[in-house]
Amino acid sequence: RPNLKMDGVSGLLMDGVSLSTIAGKVGTPCWVLSANTLRTRMQRLSAAMQQIGSEVSIHYAVKANDHLAVLSLLRQEGAGADIVSGGELTRALKAGIKASDIVFSGVGKTDAELEAALGAGVGQINVESKEELEILSALARKNGKTATITLRVNPDVDARTHAKITTGLAANKFGIAFEEAQALYAHALTLPGLAPVGFSTHIGSQITSAAPYRAAYARMATLIQSARSAGLDVSVMDCGGGLGISYCTETEGQPEALAGAIKAELGHLNLKLAIEPGRWLAGPAGILLSTVILRKEHASGVPFCIIDAAMNDLARPSMYDAWHGIIPLSAHEAAGPVAPAHVVGPVCESGDTFTRDRDLPSLQRGSRVAILDAGAYGAVMSSTYNTRPLAAEVMIDNGTWHIIRERQETEELWRHEIVPSALT
Numbered sequence: 001r002p003n004l005k006m007d008g009v010s011g012l013l014m015d016g017v018s019l020s021t022i023a024g025k026v027g028t029p030c031w032v033l034s035a036n037t038l039r040t041r042m043q044r045l046s047a048a049m050q051q052i053g054s055e056v057s058i059h060y061a062v063k064a065n066d067h068l069a070v071l072s073l074l075r076q077e078g079a080g081a082d083i084v085s086g087g088e089l090t091r092a093l094k095a096g097i098k099a100s101d102i103v104f105s106g107v108g109k110t111d112a113e114l115e116a117a118l119g120a121g122v123g124q125i126n127v128e129s130k131e132e133l134e135i136l137s138a139l140a141r142k143n144g145k146t147a148t149i150t151l152r153v154n155p156d157v158d159a160r161t162h163a164k165i166t167t168g169l170a171a172n173k174f175g176i177a178f179e180e181a182q183a184l185y186a187h188a189l190t191l192p193g194l195a196p197v198g199f200s201t202h203i204g205s206q207i208t209s210a211a212p213y214r215a216a217y218a219r220m221a222t223l224i225q226s227a228r229s230a231g232l233d234v235s236v237m238d239c240g241g242g243l244g245i246s247y248c249t250e251t252e253g254q255p256e257a258l259a260g261a262i263k264a265e266l267g268h269l270n271l272k273l274a275i276e277p278g279r280w281l282a283g284p285a286g287i288l289l290s291t292v293i294l295r296k297e298h299a300s301g302v303p304f305c306i307i308d309a310a311m312n313d314l315a316r317p318s319m320y321d322a323w324h325g326i327i328p329l330s331a332h333e334a335a336g337p338v339a340p341a342h343v344v345g346p347v348c349e350s351g352d353t354f355t356r357d358r359d360l361p362s363l364q365r366g367s368r369v370a371i372l373d374a375g376a377y378g379a380v381m382s383s384t385y386n387t388r389p390l391a392a393e394v395m396i397d398n399g400t401w402h403i404i405r406e407r408q409e410t411e412e413l414w415r416h417e418i419v420p421s422a423l424t
């Protein structure tokens with residue numbers, strides 16, 4: 001977590017910087033990221049992976065927070081990128097990440113995206129189906145390229161996380177069925193334009209215990225040994241992402257425990273290993289600042305605190321019933337008594353709710369709050385629903401803060417709209 005400290009005079013400080021000052025100058029809603037937290041988390045993850053003893057590369061899952069400043073910072077700390085679209089490819093390259101440090105994942109890559117990846121020379125493409133294998137082979141031949149690939153295997157392991165972010169069950173759309181993987185790998189080795197090097201897997205997101213990882217990697221180890229016994233070369237295992245954080249009372253996923261699971265199940269197989277973490281790196285590094293527009297009293301006795309951030313900014317509570325900490329910026333409010341309140345956005349949907357019946361300090365019109373752990377799957381999932389411009393973003397680095405994304409102007413929202421002349 002960024003260093004959040006309540007100061008009697010300045011209110012809530014993040015890495016020593018007054019969040020009220022930022023809110024006052026930049027306005028709300030506004031995302032604030034801690035460069036220091038991103039850095040120290042990347043360093044802790046790298047150190048944990050070094051315990052495995054084999055080479056482990058870290059490919060940051062760009063989807064979690066794709067801001068160029070985040071990508072550049074993580075690149076400086078030694079991360080490559082895990083991408084899932086042509087857009088993320090362009091972004092990662094723009095941030096200075098070498099093509100050879102980029103892994104391309106995803107269940108439906110278009111021909112144009114695959115050709116862009118081949119053209120750029122991405123380090124590895126994780127193929128998710130027999131169909132994609134054939135398409136990629138043809139595209140590689142057509143472009144005179146060889147694609148280094150792994151097969152993404154669906155190990156049919158329950159990650160015990162939210163259904164919408166579980167990916168490693170047989171019923172999910174992701175990956176190649178475990179039972180078919182070896183035969184398909186053998187087939188891939190015969191296809192022109194492809195250089196199969198091994199396997200990948202990703203069982204889901206927000207995983208806080210090592211047990212599902214161990215189960216998945218144990219299955220992958222069986223597959224790798226079986227493929228090798230059949231004379232197939234396997235040198236790479238991409239262990240996926242998914243390490244969870246503590247939003248509420250859960251214990252944060254421990255990089256050391258993940259490293260332990262990898263080491264225990266795969267460490268003896270002389271593999272080049274990789275992981276694709278997103279949330280664990282970026283989630284705790286970011287908050288969303290918001291202002292209470294008004295406090296609406298209700299017959300039930302539980303007020304609605306209507307804030308100027310909404311589901312279009314941070315979608316997680318409405319999409320996954322996710323819990324995010326909410327704390328006032330004012331020291332006075334934070335020290336006051338708590339009472340149940342609903343915190344909601346102004347969007348015209350009941351789902352636009354950040355929390356219900358939560359014991360919170362008394363928030364009044366004009367009160368400012370920080371919504372915590374919003375650095376991953378926050379700004380990246382924003383929309384402009386209700387013609388709400390995308391919020392500003394700020395990064396605090398070494399005691400100074402920088403605007404890293406200007407608040408979108410309303411006029412930008414219709415820049416690409418065309419009104420047929422008969423209607424004007």
Ligand code: LLP
Pocket residue numbers: 061064082105106165167202204205206240241242243276277278279280316320376377
């Ligand atoms: N690798 C692959 C192939 C993935 O699909 C994902 C995430 C990751 C890595 C990174 O997972 P992470 O380390 O961030 O858990 N919007 C949802 C999360 C969706 C995750 C999608 N895939 C949320 O807000 O909870």
